[in-house]
Amino acid sequence: MQSMCKRETEPHLVGNPVYTWRNILLGLSEVHCLSRQTTSETTGCMFLNRILRGVQSLIMASKYNIVFVLGGPGAGKGTQCSKIVDKFGFIHLSAGDLLREERAKPGSEYGELIENHIKNGTIVPVEITCSLLERAMKDSGKMDFLIDGFPRNQNNLEGWNKEMGEKVNLKFVLFFNCPLEVCTQRCLDRGAAGSGRSDDNLESLKKRFDTYMNATMPIIEHYEEQDLVRKIDATRSPDEVFEDVEKLFS
Numbered sequence: 661m662q663s664m665c666k667r668e669t670e671p672h673l674v675g676n677p678v679y680t681w682r683n684i685l686l687g688l689s690e691v692h693c694l695s696r697q698t699t700s701e702t703t704g705c706m707f708l709n710r711i712l713r714g715v716q717s718l719i720m721a722s723k724y725n726i727v728f729v730l731g732g733p734g735a736g737k738g739t740q741c742s743k744i745v746d747k748f749g750f751i752h753l754s755a756g757d758l759l760r761e762e763r764a765k766p767g768s769e770y771g772e773l774i775e776n777h778i779k780n781g782t783i784v785p786v787e788i789t790c791s792l793l794e795r796a797m798k799d800s801g802k803m804d805f806l807i808d809g810f811p812r813n814q815n816n817l818e819g820w821n822k823e824m825g826e827k828v829n830l831k832f833v834l835f836f837n838c839p840l841e842v843c844t845q846r847c848l849d850r851g852a853a854g855s856g857r858s859d860d861n862l863e864s865l866k867k868r869f870d871t872y873m874n875a876t877m878p879i880i881e882h883y884e885e886q887d888l889v890r891k892i893d894a895t896r897s898p899d900e901v902f903e904d905v906e907k908l909f910s
């Protein structure tokens with residue numbers, strides 16, 4: 661049977677609501693025509709597949725698109741995220757920034773706990789971080805997010821998967837690879853330039869690196885096994901790093 665109308669089947673359109681509804685309606689109208697004609701089972705399956713693709717596309721369109729951004733303290737995650745935002749219109753949510761904001765709220769029930777974790781370079785329980793992230797996502801009214809500095813340990817990963825796993829489409833994990841010495845110097849310079857961060861000092865940095873090596877690297881390895889990690893050499897200048905980054909979003 662001849663196709664009644666040209667359909668869009670390009671993979672990049674999957675998730676696009678117009679494409680989704682168009683394919684569902686075309687599939688349904690073809691099934692309707694088929695039911696009035698004698699035709700093979702194979703052709704029927706083809707049209708059913710088309711409908712299923714449309715439904716799948718609809719489900720994808722209703723999910724948040726996520727890129728996790730990971731790397732050591734000072735690797736340049738925030739710097740690159742702001743360039744991605746400018747060029748590709750994502751919403752940047754930094755888990756660390758959200759925790760610092762929560763800590764600063766007068767009367768926050770978690771303020772003290774968050775400050776203790778930040779100073780010690782340890783990781784705040786996922787229930788707190790995940791709910792801050794989900795609230796920020798909902799409040800933005802947008803669908804495409806860079807989630808910077810998350811998931812940082814097994815507890816982050818499990819809590820996120822439980823609460824958000826079904827609501828998101830994880831596109832990839834952007835990993836800024838940078839040696840400890842370079843990262844340390846960047847954070848110390850940031851502190852000296854007046855970042856005001858209670859953890860841009862040598863004592864906190866040692867603890868943050870410990871957490872990074874022992875708790876965050878296994879998470880990156882976990883995503884590597886799923887072929888989701890896009891590793892970038894973050895030792896170069898911000899513009900040079902971005903040349904590689906933008907290729908992943910184009």
Ligand SMILES: Nc1ncnc2c1ncn2[C@@H]1O[C@H](COP(=O)(O)OP(=O)(O)OP(=O)(O)O)[C@@H](O)[C@H]1O
Nearest residue numbers: 732733734735736737738739740846850896897898
């Ligand atoms: N490619 C780069 N070369 C040199 N300096 C950089 C580069 N990228 C960022 N910086 C500087 O290093 C410091 C840390 O950068 P940034 O805040 O982007 O890192 P981060 O990975 O988000 O850090 P953190 O995890 O501690 O929040 C900043 O002062 C920033 O200006």
Ligand SMILES: Nc1ccn([C@@H]2O[C@H](COP(=O)(O)O)[C@@H](O)[C@H]2O)c(=O)n1
Nearest residue numbers: 755756777778781782783784809810812
């Ligand atoms: N998922 C996270 C992210 C951050 N933290 C705490 O915030 C500190 C600063 O994080 P940056 O990403 O801004 O460097 C970090 O050392 C943690 O104490 C967290 O608990 N969970």
